[in-house]
Amino acid sequence: MAQDMRHPIESGCPDGFQYMHPAMRRNYGQWKYHEHPRPGVLLHVANSGEKLWTVKCGTQRILDVFSLRTLTKIGDDFADGYMRFTIRSNVEYVVTDEAKVQPLIDAIEGAGFIVGGTANSVAMISHTQGWLHCDIPGTDASGVVKAMMDELIDEFKGHNMPNRVHITTSCCQINCGGQGDIAINVQHTKPPKINHDLVANVCERPSVVARCPVAAIRPAMVNGKPSLEVDEKKCICCGACFPPCPPMQINDAEDTKLAIWVGGNHSNARGKPTFQKLVAAGVPNNPPRWPEATAIVKRILKEYKAGAKDWERINDWIDRIGWPRFFEVTGLPFTKYHIDNWTGARASLNASTHIRF
Ligand code: SF4
Numbered sequence: 461m462a463q464d465m466r467h468p469i470e471s472g473c474p475d476g477f478q479y480m481h482p483a484m485r486r487n488y489g490q491w492k493y494h495e496h497p498r499p500g501v502l503l504h505v506a507n508s509g510e511k512l513w514t515v516k517c518g519t520q521r522i523l524d525v526f527s528l529r530t531l532t533k534i535g536d537d538f539a540d541g542y543m544r545f546t547i548r549s550n551v552e553y554v555v556t557d558e559a560k561v562q563p564l565i566d567a568i569e570g571a572g573f574i575v576g577g578t579a580n581s582v583a584m585i586s587h588t589q590g591w592l593h594c595d596i597p598g599t600d601a602s603g604v605v606k607a608m609m610d611e612l613i614d615e616f617k618g619h620n621m622p623n624r625v626h627i628t629t630s631c632c633q634i635n636c637g638g639q640g641d642i643a644i645n646v647q648h649t650k651p652p653k654i655n656h657d658l659v660a661n662v663c664e665r666p667s668v669v670a671r672c673p674v675a676a677i678r679p680a681m682v683n684g685k686p687s688l689e690v691d692e693k694k695c696i697c698c699g700a701c702f703p704p705c706p707p708m709q710i711n712d713a714e715d716t717k718l719a720i721w722v723g724g725n726h727s728n729a730r731g732k733p734t735f736q737k738l739v740a741a742g743v744p745n746n747p748p749r750w751p752e753a754t755a756i757v758k759r760i761l762k763e764y765k766a767g768a769k770d771w772e773r774i775n776d777w778i779d780r781i782g783w784p785r786f787f788e789v790t791g792l793p794f795t796k797y798h799i800d801n802w803t804g805a806r807a808s809l810n811a812s813t814h815i816r817f
């Protein structure tokens with residue numbers, strides 16, 4: 461008999477069912493309805509009649525081992541020994557007895573964490589890795605999150621927005637970038653500076669040339685050594701050449717800025733998913749509190765809260781009032797940077813006399 465084939469070594473996510481609260485496992489896919497009894501708490505009722513209260517706890521995002529121990533101990537002591545992380549690094553505890561909800565909330569708040577982030581609140585800002593884990597960031601996306609959430613804490617704890625608000629941040633322009641109702645993304649404003657002494661030893665030149673989306677990089681001999689050169693007129697300062705070729709340094713304390721985009725929406729619940737659009741460019745990338753970017757985000761949220769109808773997401777609100785009105789109410793300047801004039805953008809550029817509807 462032929463030997464069994466060797467099974468592949470799985471290195472992906474472990475099976476999530478083993479970590480689920482038993483009541484969740486028992487009723488998986490069998491939910492009758494859910495309610496939102498108070499900010500930060502969801503109640504799910506199963507066809508079997510079982511009820512599940514989920515309490516959402518906001519964290520500081522980058523978690524140290526002491527905070528993790530505190531959070532897991534709260535799970536052991538007050539939530540049947542189960543907890544899970546959401547994709548925005550919140551912690552959710554699940555209990556099957558309503559009497560356990562308030563003591564759980566008291567324990568969370570007593571340990572200095574916050575409860576909220578459900579329904580029409582400002583959810584925890586999601587971020588990319590930043591300086592802690594990645595090798596190409598131009599800002600510390602996780603630091604931007606902490607600084608902004610400190611100022612938006614009441615909007616996380618309450619549910620006073622017209623609809624849910626998802627905010628994202630991203631620390632480079634090209635990779636795991638943010639797309640949300642409001643996104644705070646890195647914006648490079650100058651072409652890369654090349655350290656020609658290092659290129660030959662560090663970079664695989666053909667792959668760097670191939671990486672450029674606008675064909676602005678060419679092989680070149682500099683001081684008798686093989687190197688690269690950039691046609692700065694073509695360069696769109698995207699930073700895509702920096703990861704495969706670190707001697708093409710594009711991060712800069714002065715010229716790496718933040719840009720703020722709005723109206724991105726993955727959901728197709730009430731309309732089609734939408735791409736975000738740029739509303740503020742050249743915002744100072746100003747650690748450790750990023751006050752300029754935070755002020756713009758707060759201004760947009762204030763006008764959205766005041767002007768949107770119930771259930772309108774930010775993109776729905778802007779679609780209804782129009783972009784001129786958006787810039788008017790938010791007081792954000794409309795500049796040349798808002799016009800898509802890249803020559804490759806023929807499909808989206810309104811450059812002809814044709815009228816399109
Ligand atoms: S957004 Fe860019 S810099 Fe930030 S973690 Fe992702 S790849 Fe790295």
Ligand code: SF4
Nearest residue numbers: 672695696698699701
């Ligand atoms: S920054 Fe982007 S556009 Fe400019 S040279 Fe590098 S890859 Fe090309």
